Structures are given as structure tokens and as C-alpha cells.
Amino acid sequence: MFAPMGIVADDIARVRAATDIVAIIGEHTEIKRSGRQWMARCPLHGERTPSMSVSPDKGVYYCFGCQRSGDVITFVQEIEGLDFAGAVELLAGRAGIQVQYTSRDESAARSRRRRLLESVAKARDFYHQRLLDGKDAGSARHYLRSRGYDGDLVRRWRMGWAPDGWDHLAKHLRLSDEDLRDSGLGFVNRGGRQQDFFRGRILFPITDERGDPVGFGGRIMPGVDGPKYLNTSTDAKTYDKSRVLYGLHEHRKEIVKAGRAVVCEGYTDVIGCAEAGIELAVATCGTALTAEHVRLLKRFSASRLVLAFDADAAGAAAAGRVYAWEREYELEVMVADLPAGKDPGDLGRSEPEALHEAIENALPFLQFRVDRALAGADLSTIESRARSAERAVTVVNEHPDPMVRDPHVIEIADRCHVDPDHLRRFATGGPSMAPARAADGDRFRPPAGERLTPEDEALQLAIHRPAEVARRLHAILFGDPVHREAFEALERTGGVVEASDQVSGPAAQLLHRLAVDAGNASVEDVLARVARLTSGRAMNDLRRMAASADDPAMRQQYSTSVAWLKSQSEQLDERDTRADTLAVLLPWLVEHGRRSEASVSGSLVASQADPG
16 A cells, blocks of 8 residues: 555554654643643744644644644644655655655655764764764864863763774775765765865764764864864765754753754764753854754744843844844744853853853843943933944844833933933934935935945945955845946946946936945955845745745645745855855846746737737
């Protein structure tokens, strides 16, 4: 008997029968018995009071809050973001059931991924054993002991040692060239030989939330040249750093129980927190916190995220994204009040009580930013108090909710000894505190200190560094008609003066303004900002097209494109892969723009030919 979704139906039935739905749901939220049923806080919509009813007898759940329902496979699909076959496969693996597929191609693809994950697991075991008893790992063991990592700690976290040789792991695993590359464990060098990716590093194995080893973070030994930390390449088919959190699998149950997670920057921070008794810590793997990370933590009922970064890193977090996450995922983002110069790893080992206190006394994200803005403020004169209040209110204005902004404005007014009613005007869309713009002749000149727009910066690059943006910038990427007009003229003529002769007055003034200042922004940063803007416009276009499409298949295609664009835009935040992302994203945006313009042009021609 076969099921239409790719797995033999009898195997699906076996998986359902072998799986305890209460136990699975209990891994993601607090669940308690209520008579013959069980009640849980629904992790699918992040509620705070129980409204999900679970029947172990029937093997189903229903949430009275969000009206989601299903069996254990449906739950795993939703909570893990998997398709049907992936959810069945995950549960089958837990139950020790080997499933069969109705499609040979699907079976081969899933078998290959499992084979790659098994290779990473074998590498973890190889590296771990090498650290425990390898003669060449003596210096690594000595260093770890000096940092407070004894044998028990090394075994608990399965830490390893990558020998400083060309192909120790490759010879041990004997993988094909393709599997060695796609597992992220190695590559084929220019000489045609297999070579290990990690060499001469202490390794921290990274698992996904299901417990599968997917990659490694490697720390170089002190005094050795090279980057301090090196993660598995994002080219690996098993590893996506924007979707993986170190320590989540180990701490998921405590996170569910507490309803919160502590987000750190490094592997040793997670370990230090755990040693201090704080088994709520996770770490991003060499990247900034992403929306995928937040969604992942929300799936494990984390309604409060405590950022345990150093003060500068926490202060640099993108406020707009944090506030959007708070609203979209119904959570609170806090910042741990860590002592100056201390990170959670060191603090957890040297002063565990201080780490507990810092996390327990975490400040709301906006409050932290306001305090930072006012730290060391000069309040000795009327003018300095006004400047300090202005600086703090600028931070408050980043928050989208006026009901949140207003109490902070009152607090700032009190701390800076200024009139709250006067200050409130600047937090509610009142007149800008920047110098006023001059009349028409100067309308394109920004006030002192005003940042250039991404399109300003892109045009500036085209003027001053044309060779660096040749074949990367395109007129279609400019949404503002004045910027586009200026860029097209610049492309045609190659010079600002020549271009200015061929454009309108506003475009000429724009070219002149940007020509007198070469700027210092990096090409990659500017292109990333332009790509984000253009991606936003493209996503809006695709959503409108999806809304007006009659064909369900076309609507799905548009939705898939929107999801891809959103993912690519988020990847632009990752500096080590930004160039690769831009290499794919920019040509796509140009082609999309061309097609959109051709479609609009065709519609206009048709309407003129047949006015109806």
C-alpha cells in the first residue's frame, strides 16, 4: 500500500503508532494533564495561557486560540517547518523505523542528505577522540585546561581537535569528492587531492535543533596566524548558519520550560552559561541574529530573548529589526547588564552569581539603547542638556509604537531637566531637529550630518569608482526617477559634466552634489543597501501579481519568489557571504525589473490598441 505523498502508507502508520504526541508537543511547550486530555500553551502562535488540547488516545491536537489542529506529523511539520515527508522521516528516525519511498528520486535525495549528516557525525567522533588521546593534541588539551575546560566538560560538549595536516580526516572517512565537499568537511585542492577543511583547530560541533551534527566552529590555537574562529563553509549542504543556533538542542527543554532564551555570540559563552547553571543559552554561529533564529526560538516557546552580548555589540543590533521581531513574534527582547569588558563565558566561570544577576536584571532593548545614549551625558548647561535629550529622543523615535515612546520621552526629559511637552513634539513627528533645508536651488543638498540614501551612495560610486560597479549597477535598480535619469546619462556619457548636459535640472543638481564628495562607503555595503531596497519593491510587485493571478500555480510561484527574495535580503547581513549573495540577487532583480517594465509597456500598448 502506498501513500501519494512519497512514503509508503504502512510506514506512515507505523511512525504514528510508535510516536507519543504528548511527548513531542511537550518538547516545545509546557503541557499538563487535564482529566483524560492534556492542555498546553500553543507554541504555534506563541500564547501565554493554555488553549491547545491534546488527546493521546486519538493522537490529535486542537488549539482553541488559533484553530490549528492535526496529528503528530502535522504538528512536526508546523513547528519544524518541514514538508510531510520530512516530518515523517524525523519521527521515523527517533523511533528507529526505516521508511520506504514511492519515488526513487526522492528516496535518493533524502538518503544522500542522511549520508552527509552521518559523515559529519563520524567527523565529530574522529575529532573528539583525537582531542581526548591524540599525541598531536597535547597542546590543545593543555590550553583547554588552562581555560577551565576539564575532561568532563570536553566530553559533555563533544569538543574535538583537527590535526594540523592536509588530509587526516579525508583519509579516515574515505568520502567521494562530492560528498567531502557537500558535507563541508573538505575539498579537492588545486593538485587534485582531497584536503581537510579544518586544520590545527579546537572544534566545537554544531548540531541543529533535532540533534543532528551539521557543522563545526573551529578556534585556532593562540599565537598561530589565521582567523580566530572559522565555521563550516556555507557552501555545505548540511549547514546554514542563519538557521542554526549552537546549544539549542542541548537546552531546548529548559528554554521551553522557562519560556525564554539567552542569546550569546560564541560557543564558549554557551558553555560558560551552562557551567553557571543557566541552561538557556544559545549562540549564533558567526553571524548576526536573524529572523530565522528568532522564529526557531519562538518554536520552542521562547517569548523573551535576553541578548548577552558585550555592550557595543548589543548597542549595534539593528533596532528596526528587533522592534519588528517583537511585534511579529509577540516577544520581548532584553539586554543583559554585563560588567564592562566581560563576556558570558568568562563571567560564568569566574563570577557565576554576577552572570545570573546580569541576566535576571536584563533591560528592555529600548531602555538599554536610551541608557547608552545618555551614558556620560554632559548635563552642566542648558545647551548640553538639550543636545543629550535630542540624542536620546532620536533613539526613541526608532520605536514604531507611540505608547512605548512617550514614557521614554518623559523619562529623558526628567533625566536631562528639559520640558517634556517641548521634547514630546520631536518624538511624535514634530519638526526635525536637523538644520532646515534651503530653498529650491539647494533642495538636493542634505543638512550637515544627514546620511546619504542608498541610491545616493550608488550613484556616487558610479561617478567616482565606475570600474568597481561596472556590470553590477543597472538603471533598473534605481527606484527614484531622478536618480535613474542621472545614472542612465552617466552610463551613456561617462562623465558628470556630459551627463549633466543631457538631464533635467534636478538630476543635474544631484550629479553635481555627489560629484564633490567621493564618499568612503564600501562597494559591497552600498550594493547590499540598494539590493535591499530593490528587493522590497520587487516583493511588493510579486505580492500584487499574486493577488491578481487567477491561476493557483502562478500564485504559488509568486509566493515562492517572495520567500526567496526575503531569504536573500536577510543573507545580505552576512559579510562573509555578501558578495556571493549579491552575485545572484542583483542579476535577478535586474531581470525582474526588465520583465515588469516590459509587462507594463505591453499592457499600455494593448490598452491603446483596444480601448475597450
